[in-house]
Amino acid sequence: MKYIFVIPLTLASTLLWASPSAEEQAIAKGDEASSLLLQRLGGELKMQMQTNGPLGALNFCSQNALPLTEQVAKETKTSIKRISLKNRNPINTPTSQEIALLNQWEKLANNSQPLPPYELVKRSDSTMIYYKPIVINNEACLKCHGNVEGDLAKAIKTAYPEDKATGYKMGDLRGIIAVEMPH
Numbered sequence: 001m002k003y004i005f006v007i008p009l010t011l012a013s014t015l016l017w018a019s020p021s022a023e024e025q026a027i028a029k030g031d032e033a034s035s036l037l038l039q040r041l042g043g044e045l046k047m048q049m050q051t052n053g054p055l056g057a058l059n060f061c062s063q064n065a066l067p068l069t070e071q072v073a074k075e076t077k078t079s080i081k082r083i084s085l086k087n088r089n090p091i092n093t094p095t096s097q098e099i100a101l102l103n104q105w106e107k108l109a110n111n112s113q114p115l116p117p118y119e120l121v122k123r124s125d126s127t128m129i130y131y132k133p134i135v136i137n138n139e140a141c142l143k144c145h146g147n148v149e150g151d152l153a154k155a156i157k158t159a160y161p162e163d164k165a166t167g168y169k170m171g172d173l174r175g176i177i178a179v180e181m182p183h
């Protein structure tokens, strides 16, 4: 008796698995690209902090964060940006639609509520954007995004006169990784 139910279910899931929807594909691609970016940036940052200290790491980030992001985008055949309501780099300014999503997620984070792992937005018939929250989940982030003082604060102001990315604490929403892909 059991097999009558098991076989159709197995067949149905095999068919689903064989042809994932455009949404499923976009989510998988967004996951892949954003994880790869976090891994690359995080790995480099950690190494720079250990070998060259915060000032050296700051210098490294300002010269390499964008090229590294471009590199991951190229490898995954996507277009990637990092955005924040309080961005350090003027290039990482969100669009008005993105500001709405950032505000929504910031509210959740400020109320210690769980954030969704991602959000998928269909932008046009041919484009989808995958948004992943970036939360301050490591004390190391606070070196450059917390209450920064002294030489490091001066160096940040010199490199980024319009810097807004300080004053964060653990658990805050730092920003979003946006992965845009054709489908």
Ligand code: HEC
Pocket (backbone or CB within 6 Å): 042, 045, 054, 055, 057, 058, 061, 062, 065, 066, 082, 083, 084, 086, 087, 088, 089, 090, 092, 134, 135, 136, 137, 138, 140, 141, 142, 143, 144, 145, 165, 174, 175, 176
């Ligand atoms: C050594 C200093 C330093 C540390 C430590 C650091 N950052 Fe940054 N961060 C920067 C600099 C410089 C920029 C601007 C350059 C860029 O990335 O475009 C930046 C930019 C960002 C941005 C892009 C939005 C914006 O503000 O322009 C995000 C998101 C971000 N950092 C998250 C983090 C997180 C999360 C951590 C901890 C894992 C972290 N940062 C640790 C220096 C640092």
